[in-house]
Amino acid sequence: MKEIIIFLDYDGTLSPIVTDPDKAYISDEMREVLKDVAVLFKTSIVSGRARAKVFDFVRIKEMNYAGSHGMDIKLASTTESTSTSEIDEDCGSYQPAQRHTAMISRVFDTLLHVTKDIKGAKIEHNIFCVSLHYRNCSEEDMPRVQKVVENILEELKDGVKLTNGKMVYEFRAPIVWNKGHAVQYIQGKLGVEDPFSIYIGDDQTDEDAFQVLRERKNGIGILVSEASRTTRAFFSLRDPSQVMEFLKMLVSWKRNC
Numbered sequence: 161m162k163e164i165i166i167f168l169d170y171d172g173t174l175s176p177i178v179t180d181p182d183k184a185y186i187s188d189e190m191r192e193v194l195k196d197v198a199v200l201f202k203t204s205i206v207s208g209r210a211r212a213k214v215f216d217f218v219r220i221k222e223m224n225y226a227g228s229h230g231m232d233i234k235l236a237s238t239t240e241s242t243s244t245s246e247i248d249e250d251c252g253s254y255q256p257a258q259r260h261t262a263m264i265s266r267v268f269d270t271l272l273h274v275t276k277d278i279k280g281a282k283i284e285h286n287i288f289c290v291s292l293h294y295r296n297c298s299e300e301d302m303p304r305v306q307k308v309v310e311n312i313l314e315e316l317k318d319g320v321k322l323t324n325g326k327m328v329y330e331f332r333a334p335i336v337w338n339k340g341h342a343v344q345y346i347q348g349k350l351g352v353e354d355p356f357s358i359y360i361g362d363d364q365t366d367e368d369a370f371q372v373l374r375e376r377k378n379g380i381g382i383l384v385s386e387a388s389r390t391t392r393a394f395f396s397l398r399d400p401s402q403v404m405e406f407l408k409m410l411v412s413w414k415r416n417c
């Protein structure tokens with residue numbers, strides 16, 4: 161029989177989008193629902209954020225966490241690794257972009273420096289990627305923000321990968337690895353014979369995970385969006401409050417199984 165496993169993006173999925181990325185908290189009610197979900201289903205959070213940061217927001221240790229767009233995976237109930245190897249599967253961790261951390265830190269330092277006079281620009285170090293937030297920048301400053309991005313790409317060329325999120329540019333380690341790869345990796349590690357994955361996410365980077373589930377026919381994507389848009393997801397929910405209601409329904413269905 162198929163076993164449902166759950167993958168959840170964080171920002172815009174569990175927490176509403178807010179102007180300050182450091183204040184993207186989930187509600188107490190959402191945390192209670194997530195605790196139930198984590199007990200009843202194998203559950204993973206897959207986020208663009210640093211893994212430690214997203215764990216600080218969620219604080220449920222029974223879940224798997226994949227930070228840095230899936231480039232920093234830690235499976236639940238495993239001891240913290242002190243290994244420097246990118247693959248330390250005995251400790252339940254997988255960090256395929258480890259050799260790029262110095263470059264990412266250099267991008268972070270450069271961005272901090274070159275954006276210090278751009279009001280509203282915020283730089284977030286996500287370990288294997290760096291976010292340049294422009295949500296709070298003025299229209300007039302946007303050409304400066306774009307110039308900063310162009311300069312970094314010109315300097316590093318193939319040494320860095322750029323993706324776009326919601327009012328954010330994300331500079332990533334240049335490896336072929338995204339949220340879709342992370343989902344496949346975690347699916348493989350859970351030891352579930354016949355998994356059926358439900359992945360819920362709101363952002364462009366979640367499309368990689370939707371695509372993988374569609375291709376492999378072993379799960380579905382659910383897009384969180386108020387507007388209709390092109391997606392590889394099968395279904396959609398409007399916002400984090402609908403995500404919470406959906407998770408509550410899953411919990412009560414499972415309890416009555």
Ligand SMILES: O=P(O)(O)OC[C@H]1O[C@H](O[C@H]2O[C@H](CO)[C@@H](O)[C@H](O)[C@H]2O)[C@H](O)[C@@H](O)[C@@H]1O
Pocket residue numbers: 169170171172176177178179180181182184206207208209229284286291293295325326327328330363365
């Ligand atoms: O894959 P995700 O977990 O969705 O990560 C994508 C980015 O999410 C965060 O930024 C977004 O949410 C912020 C808080 O609501 C918002 O202020 C920002 O405008 C959004 O882009 C996170 O802070 C970024 O580092 C991630 O790249």
